[in-house]
Amino acid sequence: MRPFGLIDALKGAIGPGLSRPAELQVGALCWREKSGRREYLLVNTLNTRRWIVPKGWPMKGRSLAEAASIEAWEEAGVRGRLGEQPIGSYVYDKLTDTGLPVRCEVQVFPIEVSELADSYPEKRRRDRRWVTREEAMKLLGEPDLKRLIATV
Numbered sequence: 001m002r003p004f005g006l007i008d009a010l011k012g013a014i015g016p017g018l019s020r021p022a023e024l025q026v027g028a029l030c031w032r033e034k035s036g037r038r039e040y041l042l043v044n045t046l047n048t049r050r051w052i053v054p055k056g057w058p059m060k061g062r063s064l065a066e067a068a069s070i071e072a073w074e075e076a077g078v079r080g081r082l083g084e085q086p087i088g089s090y091v092y093d094k095l096t097d098t099g100l101p102v103r104c105e106v107q108v109f110p111i112e113v114s115e116l117a118d119s120y121p122e123k124r125r126r127d128r129r130w131v132t133r134e135e136a137m138k139l140l141g142e143p144d145l146k147r148l149i150a151t152v
Contacts, residue, residue: 022091022105026064027055028072029087029152030080032113032130039130040149041113042139043075046125047095051139054078055106068109076128077120083110087152090144108148 030041030053042051054075059067065084072078086107093101131139133149140146 022103023094025055025057025104025106026068026071027053027090027106027108028068028076028078028111029053029108029149030072030076030078030111030113034130037132039132040136041076041078041116041128041130042136043126043128049127050141051129051136052142053108053145064107065109068107069111072111073117074121075126077117077123078111078113079115079117080111080113085109088148090142090148092142092144106145110152 032039032041040053043054044051054068054072056067056071056075058064059070062070063084064086065082069082072080087110089105089107091103091105094104096102129139136149137146140149
């Protein structure tokens with residue numbers, strides 16, 4: 001056994017019980033039917049520019065679904081019919097300003113898009129893109145988010 005092997009083994013055995021629970025976030029799976037196919041609206045992140053669904057932190061005085069709808073408006077210019085119950089969740093590690101990761105669980109709420117605004121709060125900061133399920137599987141980096149979209 002290499003030095004500290006016992007300590008590593010103990011960390012592996014008890015570490016999960018000592019770790020912090022994931023921070024809660026809300027997300028919006030924005031969708032539409034076009035030419036008989038379902039499409040999903042993705043936005044890119046501000047720093048790494050990877051493709052994701054609109055998401056953010058819960059908001060005081062708002063339900064989780066309402067907060068997801070507000071994020072969809074701010075990040076993608078979306079208005080539509082909001083589902084009040086989450087369709088699932090995904091987990092990812094968010095890098096903080098200090099460079100340390102924080103585990104986040106994103107509760108995802110569906111929004112059937114009825115309006116896509118030309119002007120919205122984060123228009124100059126993010127790109128948005130309609131994609132099919134197959135395209136989403138290629139563009140998304142978060143495995144749990146891919147699994148969620150594959151099942152809806």
